[in-house]
Amino acid sequence: MSTRARPQSLRPHLLLAYPALMLGILFLVPFGIMLTISFFHRIEGGFYEPAFDFANYERFVQAYFLRALLFSLFIAALAAAICVATGFPFTFLLSRFRRRTQVLWLVFLMSVLSLSEVIIGFGWSVLLSRTAGLSHLMVALGLMSEPQSWTPGFAAVLCGLCYIAFPYTVLVLYPPLSRLDPELTEAARTLGASPLRTFFTVVVPARRGAILAALILAFVFTLGSYLLPQILGRPQEWTLSVLITDQAIYNSNLPFAAALAVFLMIVSLALIALTLRLGRSGTAERPEPGGAR
Amino acid sequence: MAGLVLSGIEKKFGAVVAVSSVDLVLPNGKFVCFLGPSGCGKTTLLRIIAGLEMPTSGSVVLDGEDITGLPAHKRNFGMVFQSFALFPHLSVADNIAYGLRIRGTDRKRQRQRVAELLELVRLPDVGERRIDQLSGGQRQRVAIARALALDPKLFLLDEPLSALDAKLREAMQIELKLLQQRLGITTILVTHDQREAMTMADLAVVMGANRVQQVGPPLEIYRRPANRFVADFIGTSNLLTARVAGPGQVAVGDRSLAASAMPAGLDRGRDVTLSVRPEDVHVLPADAKAENLLPGKVVFLRDVGANVETYLDCAGVTVISVATPKERPDLHQGDRVAVQLPAAACVVLAE
């Protein structure tokens, strides 16, 4: 039982001043500025003048951007679904491995997760290229007649997105699944359920909340992907994040980019808040060994 | 005034009252037990004494000095926690020497003191071990040694034996009592186990419903419980509903019984509780002639080897009688008997 008390003097609050200040200045202020800029006008020549109208937001609704937005949402949802569908059983198995094996896998997954999008994009573009990629292997195995380039394209982008989101999904699902009381599945087994049956009738329902949370988080994660659609996709596969940078840097239209970003931010934050709501403590957790309170 | 004086102590957590109007005078050098069921406020009271909680109102005075507002780290009270709370990153010796170390005591003196204390708790060779290498009983002794390292004025223990297995617990009760007698240090131990209190305490403070119910030597509380709660909590007791029939007389059902311990000033006809300890209840043949008899029927016999418990039904009320094997009456389930509640053992409780 934690008996945290209210601070008895001013001093502890002072210790908080530095982090609060840093976060305030370097997080809240930049976003405030960005929000303000989204209402500004762009002037020819790359600067912007203060204004307040929704012109930028209205541009959204033009066909080009609307299409890009819908495509972003679609491909992110698809990638998230694939990642969670494969990631959930994978993480479940991972949590049951021997400790040694678990650690090896975790190191591997974290190494992959830490790779930047650039590197992953580069890796996959090589893998899917005509001269150096998988298709060579396929030809060698006799499954294809000649090497082909599978990039850029929709499948390539999807493949890349799943690749970056998969380790993230595993790490999100790891705590709830490793804390799942093993006696739950054992009970099911003693009642006659096969391992597969147990998985679908006991594990999945017990971790419904975590699955939903993982879906949402993976969705937000892939929504933010900036480089992969550019490296592995054609312009029709470019997502909102790509357009934001495009507008900001190449078109020097900071206000419009800001408006797009604000929109993306609202969507993300809303989804994350939803996840946190749903992420109330799970049931069926086994008690922490050692009985720490 | 010497000793620890608590006046009007009250503690509220938000709207929840944890401790309500506690007034206690605890003399120096005694072994005191705060006894009560979970949630009765005894641990909170101990923490207030330790300075880990501040009372909402009331004062704590030690040997004439008001320490109510003094923070824990200035009080110099040694405390043993329920989970022992040994510092996991320090060795046994470093744990015990911790208080000395942060006061700047020199190394030599630290080592000396650690050796003394390990000797005292009979763990002479474990100084260099890490905490996770110790057994539960060993950890407890280290916790005790650590608490005593600074020669504290009060020795406080919060359910220290609850983490040990039964046999070890029994042995430690005796050891703790002997230790306290040897050191003469004022000790306050919190427990929910009345057997512990009976073994170790010079003075027992029984708590229930966030207040003090009774204070006194354990045996006195056992023989003369102040109310129904105490009677029920300390040992087992037969509690029968009765009515005042006259001075020193109560009526149970249609029988009149003499009672030796009865509070003064109770009106005739008032509802009271009659408390009789099972070991005082005698089972006699149905036709026996003696005072304070109730007719009854044997419902169940529980022979646990060390004693025999007879469950009797006296006009709808269950009365339990406990007897040693030697005195075992020759009874069978269903027998009609006379149940004697000797006047000397009857205690009338007003609530």
Place this chain on the structure above:
Amino acid sequence: MRRGIPARRGATGWLVPLFATVMALYLAAPLVVVAGVSLNAQKLLLFPPQGLSLRWYGNLVTDPGWLGAIEHSLIIAGCSSLVAVSVALPLAHFLWRYRVAYARALFALGIAPFLMPPVITALGMLSFWATIGFYGRIEAVILSHAIFFVTLPLMTISLGLESVEQQVIDAAATMGADERTLFRTITLPLVRPYIVSGFAFCFVLSLNEYIIAYMVAGFTVETLPIKIFNSLRYGYTPEMAAVTVLFVVLAALVFGLIARYGDLPRLLGAWSSRKD
């Protein structure tokens, strides 16, 4: 106590190893290919490599362009991780030690930067630094990274503090330790491994971070990911592959060390005991 996957008879006995192998191949494939490409003797994107050579790795340390990028990345990673930890530690400690009404808001503020798509933070930082005139400076990148990644040490340190028993703190208090001594002698030693791992996570991720660094100072401060992407646009150079391999090896090393000296499953949220 860990219960393993029970051995199964029949058809499903091979399912788990197969699944694991497929996933391992999928995750490793691009890395293997890149590694192979990096060893190719000629300046061509060929796999399998024809003729093995380590000269592209050598170029990394001789070519001032690459060397400069490596230097920038390391400086930014090191400094931003330090700053991130310096912000996360007092915040996590305060939230753990005291009960305040605005605790949740503070924590949300702490983890918010990282949860949103990085492009948003990048644009926010761009607006900010441009407004106050620091656009293009390496300090801006350091601070931007620090705030973006503050979530990582915040989470690891919070997790570490969670495992410190309140009663241990009380015990130290009864033995005379005031707040500062408490922190110095009890809290800090117990939470040190989590501080280190928070730093390490931050460091590795900062090395690989592209978009914030690009938006804030991309044209003046070239970090490794920026250089790689630029190279990618303007034609293939094998050094890209070489540096990619190095990054992967570095990450694996860092996490491997953490796993070796710490409790990696616990750091990632599991309740595990070392004696399994």
